Amino acid sequence: MDKAYVQIYTGNGKGKTTAALGISLRSVCAGRRVFFGQFIKGMDYSELKAPDFLPGFELKQFGRDCFIRNNPTKEDIAMAKNGFEEIKSKIMSEEYDLVVMDELNIAIFFELIEVEEVLELIDKKPEKVELIITGRYAPKELIEAADLVTEMKEIKHYYTAGVPARIGIEY
Amino acid sequence: MDKAYVQIYTGNGKGKTTAALGISLRSVCAGRRVFFGQFIKGMDYSELKAPDFLPGFELKQFGRDCFIRNNPTKEDIAMAKNGFEEIKSKIMSEEYDLVVMDELNIAIFFELIEVEEVLELIDKKPEKVELIITGRYAPKELIEAADLVTEMKEIKHYYTAGVPARIGIEY
Numbered sequence: 001m002d003k004a005y006v007q008i009y010t011g012n013g014k015g016k017t018t019a020a021l022g023i024s025l026r027s028v029c030a031g032r033r034v035f036f037g038q039f040i041k042g043m044d045y046s047e048l049k050a051p052d053f054l055p056g057f058e059l060k061q062f063g064r065d066c067f068i069r070n071n072p073t074k075e076d077i078a079m080a081k082n083g084f085e086e087i088k089s090k091i092m093s094e095e096y097d098l099v100v101m102d103e104l105n106i107a108i109f110f111e112l113i114e115v116e117e118v119l120e121l122i123d124k125k126p127e128k129v130e131l132i133i134t135g136r137y138a139p140k141e142l143i144e145a146a147d148l149v150t151e152m153k154e155i156k157h158y159y160t161a162g163v164p165a166r167i168g169i170e171y
Numbered sequence: 172m173d174k175a176y177v178q179i180y181t182g183n184g185k186g187k188t189t190a191a192l193g194i195s196l197r198s199v200c201a202g203r204r205v206f207f208g209q210f211i212k213g214m215d216y217s218e219l220k221a222p223d224f225l226p227g228f229e230l231k232q233f234g235r236d237c238f239i240r241n242n243p244t245k246e247d248i249a250m251a252k253n254g255f256e257e258i259k260s261k262i263m264s265e266e267y268d269l270v271v272m273d274e275l276n277i278a279i280f281f282e283l284i285e286v287e288e289v290l291e292l293i294d295k296k297p298e299k300v301e302l303i304i305t306g307r308y309a310p311k312e313l314i315e316a317a318d319l320v321t322e323m324k325e326i327k328h329y330y331t332a333g334v335p336a337r338i339g340i341e342y
Binding site for chain 2 (some may be wrong): 003005007009011013014015016017018019020021022023024025026027028029030031032045046047048049050053054055097098130143146147148149150151152153154155156157158161163167168169171
């Protein structure tokens, strides 16, 4: 098994969660086990069906059925905090080769999770577990701690032309 | 069926092919049919196994077993040109909801395929077929013709720290 790293996908462009899904697919093809945790999100996304197709791929949502736009509710906070505890135990269990913390940057941005907790987790995670963190607004400290950081930069987006999110493409 | 668009993932950062794989996974989860063509590439990537897991997902490579670094050979040119003809017929057949032209930008950059041919294809493609084009160096004309463009910008990459590409992650 190769050494594992910490990857971050951030920025305002499309492709962050999708890139994490793509690496998950590749990992499954290579016979690896993947845990994909979605913070903030609890909507009915197409990817919820992915475990039906992909052996060794687990996905769990730690958010409500709407994205947080302004002030998080008590429920938002509790779901994110519980989700983080759960994902920590998944990482420490060494049962997974890849663990995705989708939208974790957003959870940090809304102060549902402290960046120090995440840094501590990166520090003490088992060597062999690859971590992927996604979401806009990756904090400086995480960027410093990560091995690979890609910024998805919006050059042109059809949302701004009034195209709604579409099943099978955006969710 | 929603109206379909043209998406481009370009830039020097990690996540372009992977984002296209992620959207393919989502599309399959939503019951759609996907054709994923890889220009330039003919290496033994993990994603070659994805069709074993995903119903309605087809993948084909139109490249040799090494990436073009400098001058393309006659074989490179022939494979790219034949690949483009094949993918055109896939698009026009209307049998697929999503067609990915992975690394097409690189094929254009190396002058294996002309940008005008691609613009013509975008112009005459069936309304319902979504197109995804990936690869560094997306030409200006394609960016103008596309509905969505994300630049994957390298902020930090472990390749530059000497980490080799790893199975299940990069390929």
